[in-house]
Amino acid sequence: MRNTLIHNGKKALEIYQATKSEDLRAFMKAYSGTSGTRLQLYNQAGDELLLDEDLKVRKAYVDTVLNGNTTDNFKGFITHVPFVGIPFEENGEKYAIFLSIENNKFEEQLMSAIVLMYIVVLFVGSLFIIIAARYVVNPLVKLTEATKKMSKGNFNVVLPMKRKDEIGTLSSSFNAMAKELGNLDQMRREFVSNVSHEIQSPLTSITGFSKALKQKKLSEESRIRYLGIIEQESARLSRLARNLLHLSHLQHEQLQLNLSIFRLDEQLRNLTIGLEPQWSEKQIAINIELPPITIEADEDQIKQVWTNLMTNSIKFTPAYGKISIKAEVNDNLISITITDTGPGIPEEERREIFKPFYKVDKSRDSSVKGNGLGLSIVKQIVDLHQGDISVNEGPNGGAEFHVTLPIKQEQKTRLD
Structure with missing residues (x-):
């Protein structure tokens, strides 16, 4: 130029x-x-x-x-x-x-128009950036406030889920997490309350009858009866402590199963024979249909499953009732069904019975002793074996527990 x-x-x-x-x-x-x-x-x-x-x-x-x-x-x-x-x-x-x-007048006008356009674009762009920032930042601010509430133990927080983007997905996941944590917190409270109740009840009896034994004019008959009650309540506390330790051990993430190969049908027959004093006392008829079944599992833990289920069936089956034990193998699944002719379990409560301390008092005999941990232990053991357990109404009423255990391909090869 x-x-x-x-x-x-x-x-x-x-x-x-x-x-x-x-x-x-x-x-x-x-x-x-x-x-x-x-x-x-x-x-x-x-x-x-x-x-x-x-x-x-x-x-x-x-x-x-x-x-x-x-x-x-x-x-x-x-x-x-x-x-x-x-x-x-x-x-x-x-x-x-x-x-x-x-x-050049045209160039001057064009340049002025370009400058004006730049100013407008800058202004509109800045406005959009501010709006977009608020659109993104506001949900994050609410999320931060919600997490602070959760850190203080308040799980009743709900974030809006109207958005369909990643923020909406995050809000949905947060709400699900808050709900799950709330449920866990409620379960923890109920667990502590139930444990306290289960411990307090026998302790109260033991304390009361121990004081009664101090009376000098107590008859020998009363003394023996009181000692018997103290012994029963002590055994009840012992069972509770043992079951709580067992349940805690099963829920431990690092628990390793002691796998071995054994005959499942023989285990069930031996267990039934071992429980004969209990079912023969009530003159309960036992029906067993067990084909030869070999399985690789933790023998002691699986035995605990059948022990708890059979003990429950015997408890709640009335005199002269029936209990049947059936097993079959279909493809890669072993199915065990234990059916009794007791009062059964209401349909609306069947999903709850595997929770710790849950008792179906309305449908079961309230005089039957128990702490509500047996089925929780059964559920944990079956889950550890990657199996499944469910309960339905039996063909003639009562409860029908159905347990399925998988046979993995490498396990099937070893068994063959």
């Missing part, structure tokens, strides 16, 4: 000299605007000869040119009108001619 302006300036001077115009000022004024070039002219005294408000030159530039030097302001042309100053003499008098590019 600098060279172009210098070339245009020299060309203007050549034309002026060729035309031999007598009025330099009039010529330069007429020439200004041609070839896309604007002119400004200063005489030796530094006076401005052309009235062009858009092309004002500082005195320092004018003095430099009048001293015979060519100059320009291109270094700062971004914030100034770019120009080039050229010295020349006419009739022994020095002049300074400054040349700049002629303003």
Whole structure:
């Protein structure tokens, strides 16, 4: 651009000299605007000869040119009108001619429109960024507040789930987690309450009858009866402690099963024979249909499953009732079904009976002793073996417990 302006300036001077115009000022004024070039002219005294408000030159530039030097302001042309100053003499008098590019009105309007567009885009973009930030930040603020409440033990927090994006998914997951933690906290409270109740009841009996034994006028018959009650309550406490330890051990994440290969049908037959004093006392009929079944499992733990289920069936089956034990193998599953003719379990409570300390008092004989941990232990053992347990109504009423245990392919290969 600098060279172009210098070339245009020299060309203007050549034309002026060729035309031999007598009025330099009039010529330069007429020439200004041609070839896309604007002119400004200063005489030796530094006076401005052309009235062009858009092309004002500082005195320092004018003095430099009048001293015979060519100059320009291109270094700062971004914030100034770019120009080039050229010295020349006419009739022994020095002049300074400054040349700049002629303003293009269309380009000026276009540039103004572009600048305005940039301003509008910047404003609208900033507005959208603020709105988007609030759209993203507000749910995170609510999530932070909710986590603070949860840290203080308040699990009754619910985040809105109307959004379908990742924030909505996060809110949904948080609500599910809060609900699950709430359920766990409730289960913990109920567990502590149940343990306290189960311990307090026999302790109260033991304390009361121990004080009664201190009476000097107590008959021998009463003394023996009181001692028998203390013995029963002590055994009850012992069973409770043993079951709690067993349940805690089964729930431990690092528990390793002691796997071995054994005959499941023989285990069930031996167990039934071992429980004969209990079921024969009530004259309960036992029906067994057990084909030969070999399984790889933790023998002691699996035996505990059948012991708890059979003991329950014997407890709640009335005199002269029936208990049946059936087993079958289908594909990769072993199915064991234990059915009794007791009072059964209401359908709405069948999902609850595997929880610790849960008792179906309405449908079962309340005189039967128990702490409600037996079926919880059964459930834990079956789960550890990746099996499943369910309860339904038996064909002739009563309860029917159905246990399925998987046979893995590598296990099946070893058994074969």
